[in-house]
Amino acid sequence: MGQQTKVLEKLNKNIEGIEVHFQHDFTKLSTIRLNSVGTLVIVKDKNSLCDLLKEFKNEKIEYKVLGQGANILLPEVLPWVVVQLKFDFDKSYLNEAHESYDLPASISLSVLSSHATKFGLSGWEVITGIPASLGGAIYMNAGTSLGEIGELISEVEYVDESGKIKTHKVEKNSFSYRKNNFLKKGDIVISAKLLHKGEDPKISKKIKSYLEKRNQSQPLNKFTCGCIFKNSTLGDISCRAGHYVDIIGMKGFTLGGVRVSHKHGNFLENFNGSNYPETMQLMKLLQKEMKLQYGVEFEFEVEH
Numbered sequence: 001m002g003q004q005t006k007v008l009e010k011l012n013k014n015i016e017g018i019e020v021h022f023q024h025d026f027t028k029l030s031t032i033r034l035n036s037v038g039t040l041v042i043v044k045d046k047n048s049l050c051d052l053l054k055e056f057k058n059e060k061i062e063y064k065v066l067g068q069g070a071n072i073l074l075p076e077v078l079p080w081v082v083v084q085l086k087f088d089f090d091k092s093y094l095n096e097a098h099e100s101y102d103l104p105a106s107i108s109l110s111v112l113s114s115h116a117t118k119f120g121l122s123g124w125e126v127i128t129g130i131p132a133s134l135g136g137a138i139y140m141n142a143g144t145s146l147g148e149i150g151e152l153i154s155e156v157e158y159v160d161e162s163g164k165i166k167t168h169k170v171e172k173n174s175f176s177y178r179k180n181n182f183l184k185k186g187d188i189v190i191s192a193k194l195l196h197k198g199e200d201p202k203i204s205k206k207i208k209s210y211l212e213k214r215n216q217s218q219p220l221n222k223f224t225c226g227c228i229f230k231n232s233t234l235g236d237i238s239c240r241a242g243h244y245v246d247i248i249g250m251k252g253f254t255l256g257g258v259r260v261s262h263k264h265g266n267f268l269e270n271f272n273g274s275n276y277p278e279t280m281q282l283m284k285l286l287q288k289e290m291k292l293q294y295g296v297e298f299e300f301e302v303e304h
């Protein structure tokens with residue numbers, strides 16, 4: 001038995017609010033469903049998370065927190081332990097509207113979107129249709145053409161790599177395009193305070209019509225990881241990666257079990273049990289072709 005396995009078995013016994021699963025099949029834990037196996041630690045409360053991260057630091061165990069796995073390509077054998085948060089949350093909190101919301105990082109944005117639709121929360125339309133946990137969305141500053149989640153957040157509570165709970169009060173520069181500027185490697189968001197801009201009965205219609213628009217333009221019934229590239233700029237011109245993939249004629253291009261979506265050039269679809277090396281090969285090929293043909297360097301949006 002390896003040293004890391006021994007340590008994890010000991011922690012499994014000593015920290016009440018964790019569950020360790022060895023040789024866990026991660027295929028269904030990411031939305032693109034690449035074949036993947038590794039060690040999963042489910043954490044049920046914040047004190048257990050603090051204890052766990054302290055021990056990880058002492059024992060030099062590498063870890064990564066996973067939300068809904070909607071923006072990550074998981075390697076075939078995970079080189080780090082995956083931490084997944086499953087804190088208790090009393091769902092009746094969302095039976096009524098509030099002025100501000102204290103929410104756990106593991107809550108799904110789809111739950112928040114339903115709440116916003118029901119109560120017409122102005123501002124929350126910016127997260128429409130994004131598959132994510134709140135923690136993952138904060139990490140990525142997830143957004144749509146309507147805006148970004150960073151606009152809604154006033155405070156973020158996280159545990160740092162030495163197991164200490166910290167609070168970040170959101171300022172002007174806390175977020176930028178598809179990233180936060182305050183979390184350091186190893187920090188795990190545990191909760192956040194969300195604001196809204198009042199109640200507006202038109203919001204529900206706006207959310208529904210935006211969802212329909214997404215349904216028409218994105219392959220939402222396929223295994224994908226959302227947009228693989230960030231949009232870019234060439235001088236003053238903004239360049240949409242999906243459009244460039246389309247004009248170089250690579251929609252539908254297939255490599256083994258993964259292909260460029262016919263519906264949206266910035267999406268890859270895993271249609272037949274693909275894996276990390278194959279998917280990375282296709283992403284790098286697209287990136288190279290776009291650079292060669294248009295001189296535009298598109299950065300990967302998906303974590304890999």
Ligand SMILES: Cc1cc2nc3c(=O)[nH]c(=O)nc-3n(C[C@H](O)[C@H](O)[C@H](O)COP(=O)(O)OP(=O)(O)OC[C@H]3O[C@@H](n4cnc5c(N)ncnc54)[C@H](O)[C@@H]3O)c2cc1C
Binds near residue numbers: 068129140183187227
């Ligand atoms: C069909 C589809 C459509 C999409 N559309 C959009 C879109 O319109 N806009 C958009 O922005 N994105 C979109 N995405 C991408 C994805 O939904 C977002 O990037 C989202 O923020 C990922 O959240 P997650 O919980 O799945 O994070 P994961 O993919 O699980 O993790 C992503 C990163 O966040 C980190 N992370 C996760 N949880 C925490 C936490 N609690 N604390 C600290 N770090 C954490 C992880 O370690 C990892 O580095 C789409 C994806 C799919 C599959």
